[in-house]
Amino acid sequence: NAGVTQTPKFQVLKTGQSMTLQCAQDMNHEYMSWYRQDPGMGLRLIHYSVGAGITDQGEVPNGYNVSRSTTEDFPLRLLSAAPSQTSVYFCASSYVRGYEQYFGPGTRLTVT
């Protein structure tokens, strides 16, 4: 059981570039979410999904897109990277909404 996996672990982008952060879980969890973590700000919710085909916005959704075509995968897309998106991104999953979320190891993104 790998749990929640994220790729890549590190990424450097130039302003305006696009990319997709990958997240997968093998626990058959219905609920998946993306957070960003910035110094002094704690964890802020970007987007979440309560099941395949269903997504919704969190606290800081601007500049990010998500889709959920399968239960296992929940990719996060940056459409046009900006320096303000420099952060550490965490994917998390849980059996039911809001309960006992399990986190991946994170992707450290730098936008220059």
Add this chain to the structure above:
Amino acid sequence: GQQLNQSPQSMFIQEGEDVSMNCTSSSIFNTWLWYKQDPGEGPVLLIALYKAGELTSNGRLTAQFGITRKDSFLNISASIPSDVGIYFCAGQLKGGSEKLVFGKGTKLTVNP
């Protein structure tokens, strides 16, 4: 958005000492979760609380769900160097929202 006030922001203690940290809010929560994050890693779930007044232990860690449903505390007894890290509280708001609200973390340093 909803706020969780987590305190203290940081702690510097000697090995063997006990530690206490807490989270408070003006809102009522259905669930309280406590996480620990090691440097460069994702948060790891320590304890989950689901009922007002619930007291749960996990080894040297003890957490309680406040009677008012607006607060929770985490105690660590006989601290050791590997307790170093950032501890986060998180709660699911009463009202059915599936989203977790996170505190900004308590950074713990343990001096050998």
